[in-house]
Amino acid sequence: MDDPVLRVQSQLTARDRILLGWLYDHGVLTTFQVANALFPSLGFCQRRMRTLYQLRLIARFRPQRADGGSFPYHWLIDQLGAEVVAAARDERPPRRDHARLERRRWTSTRTLDHRLGVNQFFTNLAGHARTHPEAELQQWLPEAVCQRPGTFVTDDDPALLRAYEPPVRPDGYGLWTESGRQVPFFLEYDTGTEQLGVLTAKIIGYARLFATLDRSWPILFWLHSAARERNLRVRLAEVPDLLRVATGTREDSAGPAGQVWASVGSSERCRLSGL
Known part of the structure; x- marks a missing residue:
């Protein structure tokens, strides 16, 4: 019997496999996000996405704008694409x-x-890495994977694995490398709709998590405006020294890979690799 997964394998490039894995793990990406992260040009991206769509590896939809017109294509994993990813893993x-x-x-x-x-945060990092050989987004984990007991607790410690209950729900985990510096981090992506007290309360959960794991990583708050960042930093002024918390804002055109991060307790900005 003809196996569609086997039939399509030879038509996939390494870049295709990365894209399929991202869609499988992270749900939805726009054409512009995919182009920025993985392709040298928008036109090249659109042609390849059309091919993958015709192969029934990916699906798409286009939301309508409230004021008329439509957004760019939003891409999803299709059933065959999901089966290809599962088989590869x-x-x-x-x-x-x-x-x-x-x-x-x-x-x-x-x-x-x-x-x-x-x-967008993670594809911006991937896009920076695509044009800067000294940088790499080595790992990008979604919220759901961060909740799994085995993600940050190794199997050689079964007692800890059984006791592990993630007290936080980060929006993602990343492992960023630049110029020989490796930085694992958790992301908290802020849309401005939650009260600041809700954001600061998450620090307690991270403190519990790091105490359980006996290690810690930077916690990044990526905020929608400079005013929101200033107000949050006032609330974060009493963060325990054992936690490394940094804030940045999407108003800064340098993007998350740039010199946009200010650690709590410091007014100077540094690159993500400097955390």
């Missing part, structure tokens, strides 16, 4: 309705803008 095949449920989820959810914002 030696995982159990996805449910037969995996792609249908994902399409329904992202075309109707109120959290689409938040997810696209989180994905």
Whole structure:
């Protein structure tokens, strides 16, 4: 019997496999996000995305703007693409309705803008790395994976694994390398809708998490405005010294890989690699 997964394998490039993995893990990406992160030009990206779409590896939808017109294509994993990713990872095949449920989820959810914002952060890092050989986004984990007990606790410590209950829900985890410096981090992506007290309360959860793991990484708050950042930093002034918390704002055109991060307790900005 003809196996569509085997049939399509020879038509995939390494870049295709990265893209399929991202869509499988992170739900939805726009054409511009994919182009910035993985391709040398928008036109090249659009042609390749069309090919993958015709192969039924990816699906797409285009939300309508409230003031008329439509947004760019939003890309999702299709069923065959999900099966290809699962096979490459030696995982159990996805449910037969995996792609249908994902399409329904992202075309109707109120959290689409938040997810696209989180994905914009990481694709901006990937885009920087694409044009800067000394930089690399080595790992990008979604919120759901951060909740799994085995993600940050190794199997050689079964007692800790059984006791591990993530007290926080980061929007993502990344491992960034630049100029020989490696920085693991958790991301908190802020849309400006939550009260500042809700944001600062998350620090307690991170402190508990790091105490359980006996290690810690920087916590990045990526804020929508400079005013929001100033107000949050007043609230964060009493963060324990054992935690490394840094803030940055999307108003800074340098992007998350640039010199935009200010650690709590310091007014100077540094690059992500400087954390």
